[in-house]
Amino acid sequence: MTTYILRRLLVMIPVLFTISVILFTMIQFAPGDAFTGQLDPNVDARYYEEMRQRFGLDKSPVEQYFLWAGNFVKGELGISFRHKIPVSEMISGRIGNTFFLAVCALILTYVLAIPLGIYSAQHPYGKVDYTLTGAAFVGLSMPSFFAGILLIYLFAFKVRWFPFSGTVTAGAGYEGIALWLDKLHHVVLPALTLAIINIASYMRYTRASVLEAKQQDYVRTAFAKGVPAPLVLRRHVLRNALLPLVTLFGLDLGLLFSGAVITETIFSWPGLGQLLFEAVVNRDYPILMATTMLISVCVLVGNLVADILYGVVDPRIRYD
Amino acid sequence: MKRKSFLIAMIFVLSLSAFLAACGQQADHSSGESAGEPVPGGTVTLSMFSAPKGVFNPIFYEDQYDWYAMDYAFDDLWAYDDKLQLNVPILAEKWEFSDDGKVLTIHLRKNAKWHDGEPITADDLIFTWETIADPDYSGPRYYMVEMIKGAQEKHEGKAKTISGLTKVDDHTVKVEFEHAQANALDNLWDHPIPKHVYEGVPVKEMPNHEATKKNPIGSGPFKFKEIKPNEYVVLEKNPDYYVEGKPYLDQIIWKVISQDVAIAALQNGEIDFLSNISPAEFETIEAMEHIEIKETQYFGYQYLGFKVNNPKLKDKKLRQAITYGINRQALVDGLLKGHGSVLNQHMPKASWAYNEKLEDAYPYDPDKAKQLLEEAGYKDTNGDGFVEDPKGKPFSLRLDYPTGDEIREKSAPIIAEDLKKIGLKVEVAKPREFAAHADAVEKDKVEMWLMGWSLTPDPDPSGIWLSTDPWNYPHWKNKKSDQLIRDAVRSPEAIRDQNKRKEIYAEWTELVSEEAPYVFLYSQNLIEAWNKRVQGVTFDWRGAIEHYKVTDWWIPKDQQ
């Protein structure tokens, strides 16, 4: 196992390298560059030429790539073409928000999905089960922007329980505990929006998995032995049924970071998703490269964790 | 001394407003209803759709939202009045040109201070211009300084300072221009930055300096109190503002709120102001009793451009026929719900240079369009409903358009339908995302395309319309047009008399209209709305938010 892990970690380097090359190539193919879309008739076209030169956009793609790579390896993430601000600053300003949102979304997911899924499995095909399953499907088929707008409409507009946007209340100047409460107050709606699809699918998986586990021979044996039901549930059923979800955690962590553009846009939640989206639209490749590298590391590590746990869960799996 | 200049300024401004109110304007520019006398205090929350990038330095910012956030914190030397004349003194008390128009003398107000208490002096002004002309300067404002004599040399590194700048005394500066120009004042950069803060900082590092990011020191009626990057900016009253007693408000907060939910936030009172409202929302907001909504023509327009150098589009009659064949009024009535207007020239209606004669040019006339096509040799010889070209070959044109503006996207198929009715086959290309579209237009990969321009109060069309301009996308090269454009700015008659300048522009707009390198489609209205609790709001051709009279806003005591 340790050799496997070490091998995976080593392989990450060429993978990251490949990712960076592919990404860079894709950017070159996208028509236009960071200065094309900026049509200000008052600004001399010469300015954009000067800027292109200054940032090396007139060099060959290969040269540009190695310039970037050389700096990146040294830890210099570069400067945004559009905004002339260091990339590290732009990322650091947002990464905290994304992380906070992702963690809250995950907590919400587990807190809601698992108990509901278990309950469904305990009383299958009953009214509650059908309601929950139906709700799960509605949740699965709802695009996140719709969920977000609906939530805002209901809980921020109709009843003013939650704020419309932002991570904190503007101009209030909270500190300490008050600040954290304010943050939690602001994160509820966006986290819920982000989590809805996951809650729906995790609930389904939990239900199916618990149902499946309940039919296993070892459960029947336990009942035959006279073990009380709650104990059976806890020790045999749940342990086996919930392990799969642990592996999901590893995978989803990476994706949550980058997939939240829509939620971030609607709730004006300044996160990495929005940064990435803007960078794509603006062809701002320093931001694109740095953020994608960051997300890649997260996804790769997440996958590694998932694979390890998977091997632990199912002893029949062998990684040669 | 302080009182006197304040009094003069007030009288000046008041008489101007009275004069304009008497004349009447097309644009709504009334003040909000006053429920009594202004009282100090209160907070107003404004909203913007996208987050400012944090470059709070007037000479370096590039993002419009950065400007919104710092507009109230950085004063200009002068401002435009209701009639687009550059004659409202702000930081500059008065200014005059020499007889040959080449030297401008600026007299700064003596009692204006920076937010940290330092006085605003001629040194700051000179320092600002020198910084912009510096070879290491990375912002886009050089063109607003290059007309100063000696600026070019400094920009190229051949000189250490700009020779055309002379400090007469602490509050007076002489600026010598390379040439006399009618729009010298419009194009001169007029937002000083504090020398005592930035002195000694290498120009390269200024955009990242603490004073730019965290602690901007400005000169305006409000100063920065708190900056939460990407989310909001809190501005507080500048107690030392040179206008005594103003501003009335304690705080102004700029919040980032997405366009989708902004209206609900306005209705709920979470924000007080909303700008750039889409026409579809007008009725809904109008119905809200506690919200005031106003509109004026936006300084800009959408157009359909022709690549004139493409042999397919060389014939003027074809282009004119297309212009007659598009029902532009229907676009305004249907897509903009009437909140816009058909435009026929590169000048907004509010501009003093607007040519009334072109107001009704090219009315929607499909018969005339068909007639013009026939005259040009485009006839339908095979009865398929579409005309063939003069040589008898099948003829079709392609229309390209970008994403990013819903109304413009919707207009493309409608335009194609209109042209189908006059017998022109138009293939509507699938839309590209904006940067890709701009790239395609630049590289001449299109025939007809949709795009827009925004305009400035200075009507000078150079930059887009000169034969040599890179932004002359249609490649329309016309010597007469170039001559007129240059004359309007450089000829001594134009410099002396604005009416003469207007005449030249009239000739120019008519020439453009005749040659039709664009079909000027429409100009959407700028719609802004605010909570009625905010009194004293001035709304004119630039809207309310960008108005320098933010100092007059106030909130009644019981609604603070």
Added chain:
Amino acid sequence: MSSSAEVILNQPEQGPDLKPDSKGKKGKSPLQLALRRFVRNRMAVAGIFILLAVTLLSVCAPLIAKHNPYTSDLYNTDARPDGNHWLGTDDTGRDAFSRLLYGGRISLLIGLMTMMFTVLIGGTLGAIAGYYGKWVDMIIMRATDVLLTLPTLLMFLFLASILEKTSLWVLIIALALTSWATTARIVRGQFLSLREREYVLSARAIGCSDFRIIFRHMIPNALGPIIVNATLLMAVMISVESALSFLGFGVPEPTPTWGNMLNGARNIRVLSQQPWLWLPPGMMIVITVLAINFIGDGLRDAFDTRSSRR
């Protein structure tokens, strides 16, 4: 969203069917038995009917719809539902009901095509990775890693620029390219465990070709999660298209899809005051997704010999 949990919800594989059926005849083939089980599942059958109905409506759109879904009527925008326009008109005066019907075609097409491409690519690659293991597995899995991290939006832009346009097929290809990775992981996981089963080992011992083993023995047993994944994919793709429209990368004007019609609801005014514009497409999406999922559940249960229901 990943569904590798499905992998772990191991479907017991099918051995030879030893149970004589009630009529005393010899055992039917596994496929026939699966079919029978499927038919007995009421929800699954209901799902099939619903899907058929929806598809029929979309296919027969030209017959049912009174108006052309592309014709704008700039003088009758945002109309309320009436006798002429059953679901009113949108903001350019196009008939919403016709757009709903025609939109179904595109949405269903997107769902179906994307699902097929994804399963094809992902399934094959995942099977190869899981079966051969070691270096092959390593390479393919790293490829999925690369694909999972590349920003989807950039992929869209890249494809759109290469093909010089944003169109339906660009969308489908781009979606498939970005989604096959999860399918591949699922299939690979399945194959990793199935590889050690006795019948596989014995098949290898006999000397069966790899191709035969993969396609004849392993895939039928791995079908369960693959099918569930496929049905989930189809459902999610329809909804993803809507999200892409929100960001400006969906199917462009004036083509209607349920997704970009639902986009009208991003505006709170439309959400609260014009529900007839977004509720019908939203409901169609939910119904279709539900139907597909029931079918998927039914298929999975049908192929599973051991789970007892009720």
